[in-house]
Amino acid sequence: MNLQPHPNPLQRRGRKSIRHRAPSPLGRVGVGLFILLLILYLFCLPRQLFNVPYSTVVADKSGQLLGARIAEDGQWRFPAKGEVPDKLKQCIIAFEDKSFYWHWGVDPLAIARATKQNLSIGKVVSGGSTITMQVIRLSRNKPRTFKEKFIEIILATRLEFRCSKEEILMLYASHAPFGGNVVGLEAASWRYFGHASQELSWAEAATLAVLPNSPSMIHLSKSRDALQKKRDRLLKRLFEKEIIDATTYELALSEMLPDEPLPLPRIAPHLVEQFYGTRKGEYSISTIDKGIQTQVEALLDRWNNEFVQSDIKNLAALVIDVQTNEVLAYCGNVKFNEGRSGNQVDIIHSPRSTGSILKPFLYYGMLQDGDLLPHTLLPDIPMNINGFAPQNFNQQFEGAVPASEAIARSLNIPSVFMLREYGVPKFHDLLKQTGLTTLNHSSSHYGLSLILGGAEGTLWDITMGYTRMARSLSGLTKDDVFRPGAVWQTFDAIKEVNRPEEIDWRIIPSMQTVAWKTGTSYGFRDAWAVGVTARFVVGVWVGNATGEGKPGLVGARTAGPVMFDIFNMLPSSKWFDIPYPEFIEAEVCKRSGHLKGRFCEETDTIFVLPAGMKTTSCPYHHIVNLSADGKFRVYEDCMNSEPAVQKTWFTLPPVWEWYYKQYHPEYSPLPPFKPGCGQDSRSPMQFIYPQMNAHVYLPKQLDGSPGAITFELVHSNRKATVFWHLDEEYVTSTEDFHKVSMIPSPGKHSITVVDDEGNTLSVTVFVE
Numbered sequence: 001m002n003l004q005p006h007p008n009p010l011q012r013r014g015r016k017s018i019r020h021r022a023p024s025p026l027g028r029v030g031v032g033l034f035i036l037l038l039i040l041y042l043f044c045l046p047r048q049l050f051n052v053p054y055s056t057v058v059a060d061k062s063g064q065l066l067g068a069r070i071a072e073d074g075q076w077r078f079p080a081k082g083e084v085p086d087k088l089k090q091c092i093i094a095f096e097d098k099s100f101y102w103h104w105g106v107d108p109l110a111i112a113r114a115t116k117q118n119l120s121i122g123k124v125v126s127g128g129s130t131i132t133m134q135v136i137r138l139s140r141n142k143p144r145t146f147k148e149k150f151i152e153i154i155l156a157t158r159l160e161f162r163c164s165k166e167e168i169l170m171l172y173a174s175h176a177p178f179g180g181n182v183v184g185l186e187a188a189s190w191r192y193f194g195h196a197s198q199e200l201s202w203a204e205a206a207t208l209a210v211l212p213n214s215p216s217m218i219h220l221s222k223s224r225d226a227l228q229k230k231r232d233r234l235l236k237r238l239f240e241k242e243i244i245d246a247t248t249y250e251l252a253l254s255e256m257l258p259d260e261p262l263p264l265p266r267i268a269p270h271l272v273e274q275f276y277g278t279r280k281g282e283y284s285i286s287t288i289d290k291g292i293q294t295q296v297e298a299l300l301d302r303w304n305n306e307f308v309q310s311d312i313k314n315l316a317a318l319v320i321d322v323q324t325n326e327v328l329a330y331c332g333n334v335k336f337n338e339g340r341s342g343n344q345v346d347i348i349h350s351p352r353s354t355g356s357i358l359k360p361f362l363y364y365g366m367l368q369d370g371d372l373l374p375h376t377l378l379p380d381i382p383m384n385i386n387g388f389a390p391q392n393f394n395q396q397f398e399g400a401v402p403a404s405e406a407i408a409r410s411l412n413i414p415s416v417f418m419l420r421e422y423g424v425p426k427f428h429d430l431l432k433q434t435g436l437t438t439l440n441h442s443s444s445h446y447g448l449s450l451i452l453g454g455a456e457g458t459l460w461d462i463t464m465g466y467t468r469m470a471r472s473l474s475g476l477t478k479d480d481v482f483r484p485g486a487v488w489q490t491f492d493a494i495k496e497v498n499r500p501e502e503i504d505w506r507i508i509p510s511m512q513t514v515a516w517k518t519g520t521s522y523g524f525r526d527a528w529a530v531g532v533t534a535r536f537v538v539g540v541w542v543g544n545a546t547g548e549g550k551p552g553l554v555g556a557r558t559a560g561p562v563m564f565d566i567f568n569m570l571p572s573s574k575w576f577d578i579p580y581p582e583f584i585e586a587e588v589c590k591r592s593g594h595l596k597g598r599f600c601e602e603t604d605t606i607f608v609l610p611a612g613m614k615t616t617s618c619p620y621h622h623i624v625n626l627s628a629d630g631k632f633r634v635y636e637d638c639m640n641s642e643p644a645v646q647k648t649w650f651t652l653p654p655v656w657e658w659y660y661k662q663y664h665p666e667y668s669p670l671p672p673f674k675p676g677c678g679q680d681s682r683s684p685m686q687f688i689y690p691q692m693n694a695h696v697y698l699p700k701q702l703d704g705s706p707g708a709i710t711f712e713l714v715h716s717n718r719k720a721t722v723f724w725h726l727d728e729e730y731v732t733s734t735e736d737f738h739k740v741s742m743i744p745s746p747g748k749h750s751i752t753v754v755d756d757e758g759n760t761l762s763v764t765v766f767v768e
Contacts, residue, residue: 044154044155049139050139050171052071052073052077052175053073053077053281054071054077054281054283055068055069055071055076056068056069056281057186057284058268058286059284059285060288060289060290061285063196063285065264065265066265066272066290066293067264067267069280075181076181076187077174077187078174078184078187079281080174084169084197085197085198085205087202088185088197088200088205090238091202091234092169093169094209094238095206095213095237096131096213097130100130100132101165105132105156105157106130106132106133106153131168131172132160134176135168136155136159140155177211180261182261185197188208188211189204191262192261194262201252201255202238202244203231203251203253203255204255206234207257211227224257235252267293268288268297268329268331268332270330270331270344270346271330271332286330289328289329292329293329296317296319299566300334301334301335303315303561303562310552312544312552312553313343314334314345314347315347315540315541316332316348316459316540316541317538317563318463318538319537319566320464320536320537321536322532322536328536332348333345333347341545342544342546347541348459348460349458350458351456351458352456352457352543353454353456353526354456354457354462354526355453355522355527355528356410356453356517356518356528357462357517358450358451358455359407359415359451362418362451363404363490364469364486364487364490365426366418367485367490368483368611369422370611370613370614373588373593373595373606373612374489374492374493374593374608375402375405375593376402376593376594377402377594378403378406378414378417379414379653380392380397380398380401380414381655381688382397382413382688383413383417383688383689384694385416385691385694386695387696388447390413390452391413392413393411397659398411399658399660399663402593404489404492405493407494408494410518415451415452418451419450424443424447425443427450428443430481434465434468435464436457436461437461438457438458438461452522453521453526459528459539459540466530466532468481469487469490470534470537470576472484473491483582484579485582486609490515491576492515494516512533512567512573512575513533514531515531516530516560517529517530518555518559518560519555520553523549524550524551525544525548526543527543527554527557528540528541528555529555529556531563533572534575534576535570538567538570540566542562578607583609584608585606585608586608587605588608589617590602590603590604591621592619592620592621594615594617594618594620595615595617595618596617596618597617598617599618601648620650621648623647623648624646625646626644626646627643627645628642628644630645630671632673632674633670633671633672633673633674634673634674635673650668651669651670652667654683654685655688658715684717684755684757685713685714686714687711687713688712688713689711690711692764694763695765695768696709696766696768697767698746698767709743709767711724712738712740714738720735720755720757721735723753725753726749728750738753746767747767748766749766750762751765
């Protein structure tokens with residue numbers, strides 16, 4: 001017997017029916033259509049909502065606008081940044097979309113009200129658009145139709161899924177039209193009120209909030225009454241909603257509308273132009289300090305008004321913060337907007353002849369490598385090296401000067417001697433490591449003129465080079481090129497410089513110690529000045545962008561005063577600390593600056609770099625034998641036959657001595673030998689020009705005939721007579737000033753001189 005109950009046939013049929021019923025075609029189409037619509041909805045919104053060009057905007061380090069360049073479509077449309085300021089946010093929402101934070105892109109009630117209003121009037125007078133829908137309309141820029149309204153609704157809801165409310169509000173504020181060619185909140189704030197949107201008053205914010213509603217009909221220059229009424233109605237609404245209090249409301253109503261669009265700031269125009277070339281259409285935060293920048297620009301304008309009277313038209317300056325390595329002021333030129341010749345040239349990045357501005361780098365290199373000590377005597381005498389005959393600024397020769405003084409006073413001849421000793425290729429490489437980007441030729445192309453302005457440099461590269469030195473000395477960076485010890489000695493040499501042949505700079509009021517250097521290019525075309533403190537580096541260039549030279553265009557007289565005025569404007573700082581671990585103590589000769597020699601009597605103990613200990617000891621002090629009365633030198637063989645004394649004597653080479661004693665009355669030349677008692681092994685004569693084995697060039701007269709070459713020497717005895725010979729043939733004799741002009745034939749020649757005591761000296765030259 002089967003005890004299992006029979007299943008209900010109806011149940012069996014029901015289960016079977018449910019299990020085997022196939023979806024209807026209509027259902028499948030519906031699912032597919034839903035998926036298709038979902039996909040279309042997900043991808044209906046373009047990835048980039050606004051494909052429009054933007055203005056190039058440059059701000060200072062705190063976000064203050066320096067300047068801008070108009071977008072490529074002729075609109076002032078600033079790139080979006082940050083959030084919409086609260087005042088403007090409240091005004092826009094109160095005026096445009098009171099339910100902004102409560103809907104998903106569409107306000108059905110607003111659309112219903114707008115539809116009813118449009119139907120009753122018979123034309124479209126209200127769109128009922130939310131802020132989100134307005135963003136879509138602004139991005140599509142299509143005619144306003146019912147079809148377009150439907151598309152806006154769809155895309156607005158999609159935008160709500162993609163962006164936050166704050167982002168949507170920023171999109172609206174950045175692309176809404178504000179009348180004329182002004183688009184977006186930030187551009188409108190500057191164009192109409194002259195300041196950033198964060199600084200808008202309630203009245204200003206309300207004005208901007210109502211402008212996009214009908215920017216072509218309501219404008220500052222027309223329908224001002226309508227614009228003010230709209231603004232005031234919005235202010236009243238804010239007051240009624242208790243967003244602003246009564247006092248704020250009354251004050252806002254009293255504010256006048258702006259009369260006309262304002263020009264945008266034109267601060268640091270050359271820097272803005274540079275950003276326009278490299279970061280077009282972007283919002284850039286620079287390192288510029290707007291306060292310092294505007295002060296420097298005003299100062300340069302005042303100086304330019306003075307310089308232009310001497311037909312010197314252009315001026316540039318750069319201020320760098322040593323601590324942060326940031327540019328605080330960038331003044332590429334003056335009078336950018338006046339259209340004068342050369343004013344739009346950015347001098348800061350323009351290659352110009354360097355003059356003497358690179359000399360401290362050479363001094364640094366020689367100190368660092370141990371090629372000299374800070375006060376080593378260097379020759380300052382006439383020189384001619386294969387036709388290259390440098391001259392000092394004052395056209396004088398002092399015989400010998402300490403290296404530190406030669407750099408401080410910017411003496412050309414000692415600097416050329418230094419470069420010849422250091423090596424042109426080595427210095428060329430040092431300058432490249434320093435950051436000079438304009439050395440486009442080999443070192444042989446520049447030769448010894450490299451130290452006197454034979455190469456070009458930019459104010460940017462040179463000022464940055466000095467900044468690297470300052471940062472190394474401050475311990476802010478470990479630089480492979482610049483070491484603190486040699487930098488400190490370099491700065492110590494050029495701080496508080498006094499140039500008696502130019503200007504006594506000690507009369508210039510300055511609240512701080514400044515290490516500084518000037519430069520003047522050949523032909524008075526470029527005037528430089530760079531100054532350094534522990535806090536700032538200031539670089540200044542003065543001249544004409546066209547390259548036209550002017551007689552008064554000297555670094556110490558033009559760029560120098562400007563530089564000091566900038567420093568006096570900046571906060572002062574204490575001087576650099578001495579980097580004691582870099583140094584060792586050494587005893588040096590007080591008169592020669594060399595390491596103490598065996599016979600040096602007056603010495604100083606100074607800090608020197610360890611590498612400096614390899615320099616030679618003093619070669620100028622030696623023992624001489626004198627007669628008892630000190631009037632004559634005596635030969636050692638005579639010392640047994642008459643009383644004699646030994647004395648230490650400081651003696652320079654003849655040419656050095658000739659000029660040195662004119663500036664140093666304390667210098668005592670060696671007394672002559674006592675007649676019949678000794679012979680001087682040291683020649684009393686020395687050629688100034690030419691030097692041994694020199695290649696000299698025979699000049700031509702105007703008529704094409706050969707010109708003369710002037711040979712020159714010095715004699716330690718002013719009363720001596722010198723007899724000149726060319727290839728063993730007697731030419732002439734000279735007294736006092738020993739200069740002779742000859743016309744030798746091309747080829748190798750020997751010039752021999754004999755004085756009236758029988759001393760002879762010869763030099764070989766090659767005439768070309």
